[in-house]
Every structure is written in C-alpha cells, then in structure tokens.
Amino acid sequence: SQQGEEDPQALSIQEGENATMNCSYKTSINNLQWYRQNSGRGLVHLILIRSNEREKHSGRLRVTLDTSKKSSSLLITASRAADTASYFCATDLITQGGSEKLVFGKGMKLTVNP
C-alpha cells in the first residue's frame, strides 16, 4: 500500500488565495520531502523536513510535520497561476532489511485560476 497519500487529490483556487495540501504516511520516517511537477515535466524538489523538525519555511512555502499523527502539510501562500502543478510528498522510510528508501505519494493537482 502507498506510504504517502496526498489530500485532497485535486484543489482549485483563485490567484492570491492560500493552498494547503496534506500528506499522511504509515510508518516511521527519517525525513519527508515535497516536490512539484509541472504538466509532463520532471519533478522539482521544493523542501525537505526532518523528523525532528516541526515546521520549515522557504519563500511562500510553509511545511509542517506532525510525527505523532504521521502527517505533513504544505502551505503555499498568496498563490499564483504559475503554482498550477501537481505536488508530491515523498517519505524516507526504513525498510525491513534496514536500508533507506524514498517512496512517493500519488500526487495532487493544484489549479490556480487567474
């Protein structure tokens, strides 16, 4: 089953509004990352938050991590049409064999209307 699940699967907002996307996961992690993918293009890394961090900022992005609830949220403030993209969370988990593995969620589509 999927390690990271983004919610909602799709979100449509007006330019200038804030967009919040959530990611839930099942097992303990070392870190969690968020990526953006413009239609048909490669994924671009946005931000990484470690398991001992609760909040991180990067420009208009704010990421929170609640390890007790096994969830993370990505907030994009003052959204722009250029933020229209799919967003993925990726969790770094420890496999049964003891190795680390990065697992991506299925992604969620954000549409920002001008």
Added chain:
Amino acid sequence: EAQVTQNPRYLITVTGKKLTVTCSQNMNHEYMSWYRQDPGLGLRQIYYSMNVEVTDKGDVPEGYKVSRKEKRNFPLILESPSPNQTSLYFCASSRYIAGVGELFFGEGSRLTVL
C-alpha cells in the same frame, strides 16, 4: 548548469524492438534511479544505483535492464518492449548515497509501445 539529461524525450516503437533510454548527470552524484509514472499509480521505482557497477532492483524491475559503467551515465534498456511499458519515464540523481535526500529529475521520456 546542474542537470539530468534524458534522451529521447519522446519515442514511439513497436513490440519487441529493443530500445535504450539514456540518462546523464553532471553533478558527480553517486546515486541514480529510474522511475516510471502512470496515471493513478504515481511514481514507481524501476532500478537504482548507488555507485559505479552497483545496481539494484526497485519496485517494478520486470522487463528492464540497467547498467552503470560510468558515474555520470545510467541507461535504461528495454530488451523486448511490450505495450504495458508505455509510460512516462524519469531518471533522477542524488548526492545522498541511498537517494533519500533531494532528488534531481530529468525532464522525462514519454514512451509508447505499439
């Protein structure tokens, strides 16, 4: 400019005709990986490599081969492509040996197998 370069970007082929998708990175990264992206299934890892001459299977390796003879190159080989390998393929690299830090993605290779 730091980048991961994939070729070809688009390819239409027929069942059984061997093909290779090349991937090259200029960041001296140890870790490289191939993913396929399909609607509703998200990103799934095909193969990965933690160093030259070291490769390992990901979640969906069947029907694919890889090689890592040089640090910068990590080609994906489809010996006998089938229609179920029609997909969008991404190569990625990371300076983290286990590939669990920031991943740099190529622009993708859209493959159609008839």
